[in-house]
Amino acid sequence: MSSEVARHLQKKENTRSLAMSGHVGFESLPDQLVNRSIQQGFCFNILCVGETGIGKSTLIDTLFNTNFEDHESSHFYPHVRLKAQTYELQESNVRLKLTIVNTVGFGDQINKEESYQPIVDYIDAQFEAYLQEELKIKRSLFNYHDSRIHVCLYFISPTGHSLKTLDLLTMKSLDSKVNIIPVIAKADAISKTELQKFKIKIMSELVSNGVQIYQFPTDDETIAKINASMNGHLPFAVVGSMDEVKVGNKMVKARQYPWGIVQVENENHCDFVKLREMLICTNMEDLRDETHTRHYELYRRRKLEEMGLTDMGPENKPLSLQETYEAKRHEFYGERQRKEEEMKQLFVQRVKEKEAVLKEAERELQAKFEHLKRVHQEEKLRLEEKRRLLEEEIIAFSKKKATSEIYQNQPFMTPGGNVRKDKDRKNSSFM
């Protein structure tokens, strides 16, 4: 009997089993738990890693029996991107929020050195988001949309020889962060005998390179046998297709070739049914559990240790996370205070400088104003002087004119006739 409760029993001394004398009724407990989960809904996130055109979207469509997306992606992306899409599926009373994350442009570049880093970053980003939520003071974990990747389907191209270097590198960098299930894509391109050799070669390469892929759990009696046998069939050789072809007297999902029909759900043709069985029907909960209790905890531990927090303080006394966090926070506040002071002083200095500059400008302006005023005054005086002179000249001239007119009128006191003749003569000499 391997139950958590029994293990706890062995640790505590004062717990013992008690026999009941009648029916109490808590056998409905698992049902209460299931009802609550139905109410909340389930959430499952799949990451598909594989080269462009290897059949990732088609396989997902076939797995969940829907048509999710139609367009094919291009081969000419300069970098690997991750595209995530969330769907809501419902089967009887179970609601599933399914998120499919696809790697776009994986393996297309000429230089593939940067290919797997975006994937690792994406997975870490999801863990980080969950960790942030968990560390918040006011958190709401029970209605948090869990975006952590629960399973990574790694698509191996059906060369029939061995794994590519890119495959090995990518899987090695992902194996401690996510549950990896390798699948051989487009398995209808390999013959049965080649397939067997290929599978053995792949598994031995994974083992020799120390890549930890997901092993189906064999500790529960009800599913141990089937899981153990499935473990021997890894990696699954799958064929995906949503097209229906008539075989016998019913329509099945298949791929039609001139030389025959490859049926997707026929166990003799490919391992698709096994994959669906393992991924969805038998182990979905275990995949989620592993992600949460192993991969996420590992990430969390590494992250917190990076931040300098430990469980054991100096002198090996157990130091609580909160206390070290407190200490760090005070440190941070002290640092921030100091920086604030610095900035304040800098600011005050700058203000002073600017003030001085402005004062200088003001003074200059004032001086210019005075100068101009003086110039203006002088100009004004000069003009007044000129005007006075002019007026004097005018007076002098009018005086002269008056005197000359008097002199003119005097000789005109003679008899009149001559006056007019003389006047005319004078006048004509003027004109």
Next chain:
Amino acid sequence: MDPLRQSPSPSSSRASSPRTLPCEMLGYVGIEAVLDQLKIKAMKMGFEFNIMVVGQSGLGKSTMVNTLFKSKMCKSTMPGLGVPTPQTLQLQSVTHVIEESGVKLKLTVTDTPGFGDQINNDKCWDPILGYISEQYEKYLQEEILITRQRHIPDTRVHCCVYFVPPTGHCLRPLDIEFLQRLCRTVNVVPVIARADSLTIEEREAFRHRIQENLKTHGIEVYPQKCFDEDINDKILNSKIRERIPFAVVGADREHIVNGRCVLGRKTKWGIIEVENMAHCEFPLLRDLLIRSHLQDLKDITHNVHYENYRIFRLNESHVLPRGPGWVNLAPAPASVPAPAGPQASPGPPKVCWWAKDNSDEEC
């Protein structure tokens, strides 16, 4: 997580839920098998439940626990056996593992002998509140470790059954004080103890008066109205709320009635059958606690009461004064007072229930 996210970068502000597209499946896939997987996992792990019984001595708390779980959980104290009542309130916990149809339940019962027995009962609730806070503290310390266990042992009190003495009048000041403080930190289910001393009419009148008292003083007992999620819950819980507090009788002796063997109390004027709805409301209490709402009790404790405690604890350091270079390395105080201390005004504080107000959506 935004759909069609172009570059993977840790997003600083998260939307509550991504945009989801509803999809039609063209055939059977097998998703509902996940329910079986859940069941298997749950049965393997076993369940835990912690219950606390509070009330004056002689109200039949230990007997009630024995009747609920049909086994000798606690030693029921009989009067006159020379065992002196404790001078101060002591909390005693016993843990048992019981199994039924393959389901293992680790049950912890915390008894509170000496509650309300002294002449001066002022602050007799402090040890109880301290115990509850201590369990929250233990869980919190486990949760914030760097290397934490796969399954954190849960000793938090999920439900507190409060025994009201059958005076027939109304709630006493001690009851009101205690319930006010307690309903903010733990799920409280009040019951009328020793209900065989009240007739049916007296029982109903007493119940109504108690309900009015609870309303007047703003005491929210389990099932709390603000946590009803959908219409089905509302209907179900309203029915329960009408009957709270249940009038219960506890008995652990069996007698023969009409050829059947039933649990009951034998008196000169008849046998009070515990499981008979016409006699007392014990079946309602048992159904509420065990058969229908056990998971809900645990959920509310974990999602609401524990979170409130955690917020309070993590915010504590903001309140304390900070000087240059001052670092708070003091361990958590031995008995932390309840978040809404005796100085706080009664009435459900808005901040405590916020967490469940954005009620459950699909995760």
